[in-house]
Amino acid sequence: MTQHRIPSSLLTDVPPLEVRTVTLAINVGDLAERTLHPLCDAMYQRVLARSQAFVAACGTVAADYGIPILQRRVYVTPLERIAEGFGPEDLVNIARTLDGAAANAHLDLIGGYFVRAAQAMSSTSRQMIAALPAILAQTDRVQTAVEAASRPAGVNLDVVELLGHKVKEAAAATADRSGIGAAYLGVLANVPPDGPPVAGSCPSDGWGELTVHVSVSAMGPIQQAVKQRLQDDPRASLATLSGDIKTAAFQATRIAEVIGRAIARQLGADFGRVDLSLAPTIRSGQTITELLQLLGVSKFGSPGTAAALLLVLSSVKAGGAFASADIASDVSILLPVLRDSGLVSATEAGSLAVEHLARLSAVGAQGLDLIPVPGDTTPATLSAVMADQLASAVVNGRMTVVRLVPVPGKSAGERVSFGRGLGDGVVLPLPSSDDAALIHRSGRIPPLG
Structure with missing residues (x-):
């Protein structure tokens, strides 16, 4: 195995380095199945195959450069478009499908169950929000998010009121685990269109089939x-x-970008954004x-x-x-x-x-x-x-x-x-x-x- 090296100028007087997260965004917008089980099967196969390749690439690049990667995450996008026409029970099955793929690929987290509702709630948004407590009770790695406010739109108080109930229900549904389900529901404002993926949200429009963020x-x-x-x-x-x-x-930052670009090259993916947070x-x-x-x-x-x-x-x-x-x-x-x-x-x-x-x-x-x-x-x-x-x-x-x-x-x-x-x-x-x-x-x- 070839041992790549970070330029020595970047390592001067720096303690052992690491990358906080590498995230692969997978576009599933072309999955046109409108029947639940064929859709779940197609989504599972795509997410699992690409996640396994991603995890392998993370391991190879981390070993080659001697830089640990703390978390490997996948976000699917645009899931809100895929969810159109499905009810809460179907959406729970879709989320469980993602959770199963994440577990089998040994991911730390899978996101993309993201509802944009700063302006108003569509029928799809309402169904996705209604499914949240059951999803959070029945999955281990799925991170969910709802954008309920933005600078151009203001605060959608209808959504905020509903989310107070959903947070409470998610905690009650996971009472045997100290209410941990609520920790995987993020209420967001001002989600940037170019990323980075944060707390379940994921940039979608304008990106390719596979994108690596770091x-x-x-x-x-x-x-x-x-x-x-x-x-x-x-x-x-x-x-x-x-x-x-x-x-x-x-x-x-330089080291994180080197690692992210190396992983993107191995996957044939686009390189997205570096999150400095x-x-x-x-x-x-x-x-x-x-x-x-x-x-x-x-x-x-x-x-x-x-x-x-x-x-x-x-x-x-x-x-x-x-x-x-x-x-x-x-x-x-x-x-x-x-x-x-x-x-x-x-x-x-x-x-x-x-x-x-x-x-x-x-x-x-x-x-x-x-x-x-x-x-x-x-x-x-x-x-x-x-x-x-x-x-x-x-x-x-x-x-x-x-x-x-x-x-x-x-x-x-x-x-x-x-x-x-x-x-x-x-x-x-x-x-x-x-x-x-x-x-x-x-x-x-x-x-x-």
């Missing part, structure tokens, strides 16, 4: 760079630290909280948190933009509470609440992501929290994700353990009030204009 894993290199600088100069200025973050982001993991040295503490924030959620996040985001975006011409249009900082051990510690210490996380979306955080909330939270309260976050997204125009997990039988402050790579967490309280009056008013909140 996500940068820059948290480790950035922390290493900042640590090294502070060891050499404990009083380093923000400009100096920003420069170090830019350099680390540049190196991580900064994401933590549950491992030490890979959390946003540790990085902010290095920069001088005493604890996550305390004064200075938003300013430090802006410094990190602007530096990462600038460094990545120099490294690649194919950067995704939306670059964010992901704050998934269940995937960041530092955020879990901050919630335990009482320095972090849902309100803090909501405010951070103004400086580039990607919404309220993977947040466990009390199991007795009403659907109206869930919808109201979603509506607030989506309203902010309409104003600032940024991609936003809301994934709330009402944990059956758990109250605020209690610990909860999830499987499937989500780690442990602490249930966060939500403000106690009667939110039903606003949420039950039908219609759409218009954009600013």
